[in-house]
Amino acid sequence: MVLAHEKRHMPLAQDIDGRQIPGKGGVQSMKGAASLRILRARLGLDRQIAAGRTWLRPLRDGLWLIERLRQITFLAPAGPLGARAAGAYPCPVPFREMVINCDGTVACGSTGYAPVLDSFDTSSSVRLSDIWEGPSFKAMRARMLSNDASGCAGCMLFRCPNFSPLSDAEQRPSIADHPPLEHVLIEPTACCDLDCPSICGRSYPKALRVLSRRRTRFMSMDLFARIVAGIDRPIRTIGLYNYGEPLLHPNFSTICKSMRERCPSAYMYTSTNGTRMADLGVRKGLLESGLDDIVLSVDGATQETYGAYRRGGRLESILDGMRQFRQERERAGLQRPRLLWRYLLFSWNDSEEELACAERIARDVGVDHFGYGLSDLPDLASRTYLPGTPAYERIRSRLFRQNPT
Ligand code: SF4
Ligand code: SF4
Numbered sequence: 001m002v003l004a005h006e007k008r009h010m011p012l013a014q015d016i017d018g019r020q021i022p023g024k025g026g027v028q029s030m031k032g033a034a035s036l037r038i039l040r041a042r043l044g045l046d047r048q049i050a051a052g053r054t055w056l057r058p059l060r061d062g063l064w065l066i067e068r069l070r071q072i073t074f075l076a077p078a079g080p081l082g083a084r085a086a087g088a089y090p091c092p093v094p095f096r097e098m099v100i101n102c103d104g105t106v107a108c109g110s111t112g113y114a115p116v117l118d119s120f121d122t123s124s125s126v127r128l129s130d131i132w133e134g135p136s137f138k139a140m141r142a143r144m145l146s147n148d149a150s151g152c153a154g155c156m157l158f159r160c161p162n163f164s165p166l167s168d169a170e171q172r173p174s175i176a177d178h179p180p181l182e183h184v185l186i187e188p189t190a191c192c193d194l195d196c197p198s199i200c201g202r203s204y205p206k207a208l209r210v211l212s213r214r215r216t217r218f219m220s221m222d223l224f225a226r227i228v229a230g231i232d233r234p235i236r237t238i239g240l241y242n243y244g245e246p247l248l249h250p251n252f253s254t255i256c257k258s259m260r261e262r263c264p265s266a267y268m269y270t271s272t273n274g275t276r277m278a279d280l281g282v283r284k285g286l287l288e289s290g291l292d293d294i295v296l297s298v299d300g301a302t303q304e305t306y307g308a309y310r311r312g313g314r315l316e317s318i319l320d321g322m323r324q325f326r327q328e329r330e331r332a333g334l335q336r337p338r339l340l341w342r343y344l345l346f347s348w349n350d351s352e353e354e355l356a357c358a359e360r361i362a363r364d365v366g367v368d369h370f371g372y373g374l375s376d377l378p379d380l381a382s383r384t385y386l387p388g389t390p391a392y393e394r395i396r397s398r399l400f401r402q403n404p405t
Pocket of ligand 1: 091092093094108109110114115140144151152153155156157158159
């Protein structure tokens with residue numbers, strides 16, 4: 001389950017403070033990409049293909065491809081990063097985070113376009129430090145420190161304003177070669193049961209989908225055991241998710257438990273679309289998992305608004321699963337895992353009535369934290385809650401917080 005949607009689907013047309021992001025094609029490029037999406041939606045191609053008109057598939061895939069090429073053109077590294085980027089740069093990701101995909105490849109960042117730098121999936125045992133302090137990560141950090149984005153391919157994370165910029169200390173060569181590893185993201189699976197309009201959705205052209213780049217659909221327990229055995233340094237936070245819906249992994253709670261045993265003091269969390277919470281066995285596994293938090297991405301107070309993005313999800317069943325989990329946790333006398341509901345604001349789910357209704361439901365379900373997230377999809381995001389507007393100021397204190405105290 002994708003938590004940071006804002007990092008994954010499209011580059012930001014404006015950053016979180018409402019500044020326009022300059023680029024080769026600039027905002028025009030983004031408008032072009034947005035209008036292609038709108039055109040595709042207007043033509044109802046996904047719907048028509050699902051209804052059997054498969055001869056429309058080349059047209060739909062062609063539109064996706066043009067849109068993607070426009071994004072890549074917009075993002076293509078062109079000279080020093082400083083001249084173009086409006087996010088945090090040099091990109092802090094390879095100084096702080098390691099992403100291990102379900103096939104054991106280790107990517108520079110969590111987007112589907114971040115380059116693979118190394119792999120756990122080898123016959124010999126690999127230590128986390130070998131990768132983190134190895135030549136590929138070192139080279140990527142060195143590139144960042146010389147403002148060279150040539151190794152970033154189509155990854156746009158250096159534009160993501162959600163990261164705090166690198167401090168002076170982090171940029172010192174002695175530290176940059178051996179930085180502490182703050183965050184490890186482990187992807188149990190890249191499969192999902194929903195069909196969001198994103199690069200992991202089923203309607204996205206197969207050849208461009210994230211899953212088609214993974215050599216396996218689910219992380220094997222053997223690979224996972226090797227990753228756990230390879231942990232040879234402290235990790236502050238561990239996220240058990242990336243692309244895909246992690247609760248679909250048949251051994252998800254075992255994965256969490258082993259990780260908790262290996263890293264007893266790390267903050268450990270997952271992010272889910274919540275569909276599997278309806279299953280008693282899954283809820284029981286989560287109670288025993290040792291997770292601190294479960295982030296649920298649920299973006300609507302009615303089936304109609306919720307299903308506009310989370311295509312294929314049933315709101316009532318997800319809410320019921322959350323409610324039951326909360327009661328079961330109470331009965332077990334546990335405080336964790338906490339339920340954190342993140343509500344992404346889109347143009348169709350941001351009326352005051354709907355937000356009030358969602359907050360009422362959150363209280364009724366008994367979630368531990370409810371907060372709003374901003375979507376970075378320029379053609380879908382809420383136009384009301386733009387950073388810098390009075391409306392945004394009204395909800396600022398209710399924005400989603402990871403690891404709330
Ligand atoms: S922008 Fe470049 S450095 Fe940053 S995560 Fe992506 S590939 Fe890595
Ligand atoms: S398709 Fe699945 S993994 Fe992708 S954004 Fe939707 S819920 Fe998340």
